[in-house]
Amino acid sequence: MPVDFTLQCPVPLPSDERIVLAHGGGGRLTQRLIETIFLPAFGNPALHERHDGAALNVNGQRLAFSTDSYVVRPLIFPGGTIGDLAVNGTVNDLAMCGARPLYLSAAFILEEGLPMETLRAVVESMRLAAERAGVTLVTGDTKVVDKGKGDGIFITTSGIGAVEHTFTGPVGIQPGDAVIVSGPLGDHGITILSVREGLEFDAPLASDTRPLWEPVDRMFRAGIDVHCLRDLTRGGLSSALNELAQTRGISIQIDESRIPVREAVRGACEFLGLDPLYVANEGKFVVFVPAGQADGVLELLPEAALIGSTGPSFDPVVTMRSRIGGTRVVDVLSGEQLPRIC
Numbered sequence: 001m002p003v004d005f006t007l008q009c010p011v012p013l014p015s016d017e018r019i020v021l022a023h024g025g026g027g028r029l030t031q032r033l034i035e036t037i038f039l040p041a042f043g044n045p046a047l048h049e050r051h052d053g054a055a056l057n058v059n060g061q062r063l064a065f066s067t068d069s070y071v072v073r074p075l076i077f078p079g080g081t082i083g084d085l086a087v088n089g090t091v092n093d094l095a096m097c098g099a100r101p102l103y104l105s106a107a108f109i110l111e112e113g114l115p116m117e118t119l120r121a122v123v124e125s126m127r128l129a130a131e132r133a134g135v136t137l138v139t140g141d142t143k144v145v146d147k148g149k150g151d152g153i154f155i156t157t158s159g160i161g162a163v164e165h166t167f168t169g170p171v172g173i174q175p176g177d178a179v180i181v182s183g184p185l186g187d188h189g190i191t192i193l194s195v196r197e198g199l200e201f202d203a204p205l206a207s208d209t210r211p212l213w214e215p216v217d218r219m220f221r222a223g224i225d226v227h228c229l230r231d232l233t234r235g236g237l238s239s240a241l242n243e244l245a246q247t248r249g250i251s252i253q254i255d256e257s258r259i260p261v262r263e264a265v266r267g268a269c270e271f272l273g274l275d276p277l278y279v280a281n282e283g284k285f286v287v288f289v290p291a292g293q294a295d296g297v298l299e300l301l302p303e304a305a306l307i308g309s310t311g312p313s314f315d316p317v318v319t320m321r322s323r324i325g326g327t328r329v330v331d332v333l334s335g336e337q338l339p340r341i342c
Helices: 028-042 082-095 116-133 187-197 213-221 236-248 263-272 291-300
Strands: 054-058 061-070 099-111 136-145 153-163 178-181 228-231 252-255 285-289 305-310 318-321 327-329
Touching: 061 082, 082 099, 082 116, 082 153, 082 213, 082 228, 099 116, 099 213, 116 136, 116 153, 178 291, 187 263, 213 291, 228 236, 236 252, 236 285, 236 318, 285 291, 291 305
Parallel strands: 099 136, 252 318
Antiparallel strands: 054 061, 061 153, 099 153, 178 285, 178 305, 228 285, 252 305, 318 327
């Protein structure tokens, strides 16, 4: 019988003509979109820093500004909703700039036919999240699209914060820095996937969505010399480390055995064939500090783990020592591992 030799590829090939889901996944295609479309159009010193938000001087006041959109499916999941995700995501971007979050705006795109009960639940979760984060929602907008055009609710939030702790961001990373993650990886992404696909595991799963200003503020007030912060959302730890390595032009080495992952998440990843390094988080960050201050960070953050260090500045690559002693390059995803995750 004839054999079909048609090329089958599970990873979407790079496209210069059409947007694909992977353009929103935080990986290689997202970076290409930023570098070829947005930076050439809007490039300025603040944007070229490629940080989670922009720290700006306004009449002598140092302010941070950030914006983000949320298209997660399902709208309500164990541990959160699209509403508290929208609040926490933006206040965390401000926290990564060393800024105390103050004010938010929110824009809602609602799909015709959305149950009012769902909208009330999402709005209530936003209210509680804003209260917990210490921010006030001061302005917003609402639009409605035809049934079948909006997938329930899309939310865009923007935030302003007061910069209370100054550090240099990605350019401040130095050779020999300790690389520390604030807690276990993968909780949010695996929770969303399990609900979306109707999967059940022995141990309960829940999103880690939460505000991060308090632990960030605690480090600075303890005198930790923070060189860089980055929250681990789309693309997970791998995308964050690769973006920082490329921006700074420095190598990063991590140790697989030191990377914290809850057993339930690890088991789910093994079952699904996923790598926790690439799974989204909504309440975790990576911090770079001088090696001599690593123990101080671990004392301040109970769930944190020292996972590696930075190396020479001439080779911007991320490598990982495996559990069995080998070494491999940790690259960014070319495709989309988990679409619509935040």
